[in-house]
Amino acid sequence: MKFHCPACKIPVIEPIYRCPTCDGPVEYLPSQTPTFPREAIATRPSDMWRYSEALPVFAKRISLGEPVTPLVSFEQDGIEAWAKCEYLMPTGSYKDRGAALLASYLGDIGIREAVEDSSGNAGAALAAYAIRADIRLKVFCPATASPGKLAQIRLYGAELVPVEGPRPRATEALLTYAAQHKVPYASHLWHPLFIEGVKTLAFELAEQNNWQAPAAILCPVGAGSILLGLYRGFRDLLAADAISSMPRLVAIQAAHISPLHRAFHEGACTVAPAKDPQPTLAEGIALPKPVRDVELLSALRESGGDVLAVSEEDIKKGITELGRRGFCVEPTSAVIWEGLRQYRQKADLRPGDRVVSVLSGHGLKA
Numbered sequence: 001m002k003f004h005c006p007a008c009k010i011p012v013i014e015p016i017y018r019c020p021t022c023d024g025p026v027e028y029l030p031s032q033t034p035t036f037p038r039e040a041i042a043t044r045p046s047d048m049w050r051y052s053e054a055l056p057v058f059a060k061r062i063s064l065g066e067p068v069t070p071l072v073s074f075e076q077d078g079i080e081a082w083a084k085c086e087y088l089m090p091t092g093s094y095k096d097r098g099a100a101l102l103a104s105y106l107g108d109i110g111i112r113e114a115v116e117d118s119s120g121n122a123g124a125a126l127a128a129y130a131i132r133a134d135i136r137l138k139v140f141c142p143a144t145a146s147p148g149k150l151a152q153i154r155l156y157g158a159e160l161v162p163v164e165g166p167r168p169r170a171t172e173a174l175l176t177y178a179a180q181h182k183v184p185y186a187s188h189l190w191h192p193l194f195i196e197g198v199k200t201l202a203f204e205l206a207e208q209n210n211w212q213a214p215a216a217i218l219c220p221v222g223a224g225s226i227l228l229g230l231y232r233g234f235r236d237l238l239a240a241d242a243i244s245s246m247p248r249l250v251a252i253q254a255a256h257i258s259p260l261h262r263a264f265h266e267g268a269c270t271v272a273p274a275k276d277p278q279p280t281l282a283e284g285i286a287l288p289k290p291v292r293d294v295e296l297l298s299a300l301r302e303s304g305g306d307v308l309a310v311s312e313e314d315i316k317k318g319i320t321e322l323g324r325r326g327f328c329v330e331p332t333s334a335v336i337w338e339g340l341r342q343y344r345q346k347a348d349l350r351p352g353d354r355v356v357s358v359l360s361g362h363g364l365k366a
């Protein structure tokens with residue numbers, strides 16, 4: 001499997017996770033151009049691996065049966081909207097898409113021990129897939145993360161290291177440990193195979209929408225792995241002529257920590273770390289600065305998207321309103337409720353335009 005630094009145009013040898021020259025993120029170089037043979041895909045099992053011509057090939061695939069998640073309609077203010085139910089993945093969040101690919105790869109190259117830092121969901125996902133790949137995993141999490149997520153990490157047999165303080169403290173503790181003990185950093189934030197896995201979310205949405213892109217897709221954004229997975233996935237679909245247009249990609253942040261919102265509306269090309277971040281119920285997106293900030297901003301602008309920020313009251317309301325429609329989601333996912341309302345007021349949507357909201361994580365975890 002090949003990786004390179006897109007900024008320095010140099011090949012990068014794993015298992016390092018960032019470019020040794022510029023410190024930027026490393027990207028995956030596919031060995032062949034992705035294709036989407038519709039008829040063949042339609043005959044395959046209903047899981048994320050059905051798009052095999054667009055996915056990396058592994059000697060041993062690590063899988064927990066990641067299903068094609070349901071796309072379910074609901075109403076908001078009397079208008080039909082659509083929910084992509086990612087909380088129904090095996091460990092209860094979309095992170096399984098990336099964790100399955102990352103664990104498959106680490107297993108293939110003989111990694112037997114790794115470390116990861118997480119606000120909870122990615123740690124739980126990687127813990128489940130690491131144990132299936134015979135990898136001993138140590139997960140550094142904020143001590144204040146949802147107890148359900150921390151219990152889940154332990155349940156899957158990973159070693160949990162709770163770290164006091166805000167989310168970046170967990171990363172600092174991990175980097176110190178990894179440097180001292182020379183353990184590979186299996187980072188869902190940095191490793192390009194994680195985003196390769198999240199691309200399957202775009203592939204599924206295209207197929208579920210009769211091989212057309214929805215008009216717009218809203219998702220919670222902290223590090224931006226859903227948004228970048230969607231962007232790269234739809235770009236692959238466009239390049240293969242499998243769809244004819246890019247959907248508008250819309251990021252929803254918690255107003256208490258919304259550095260992307262600020263950068264986007266100031267017209268910036270990079271994201272400055274959040275000033276005075278406040279605690280938020282949306283723990284999964286409480287990041288002061290995304291790793292791939294330049295690509296996130298260009299994906300939002302290129303797709304004609306937007307960034308919206310919602311209050312803590314709106315998040316609480318979102319949990320209840322989505323619950324009343326049969327969706328049990330964690331606070332991080334509930335940002336989409338008010339985000340969708342705001343977006344519909346701002347955006348130039350035509351009747352019949354399909355707007356999809358990604359429900360990223362299960363409510364029982366929180």
Ligand SMILES: [Zn+2]
Nearest residue numbers: 005008019022
């Ligand atoms: Zn570089």
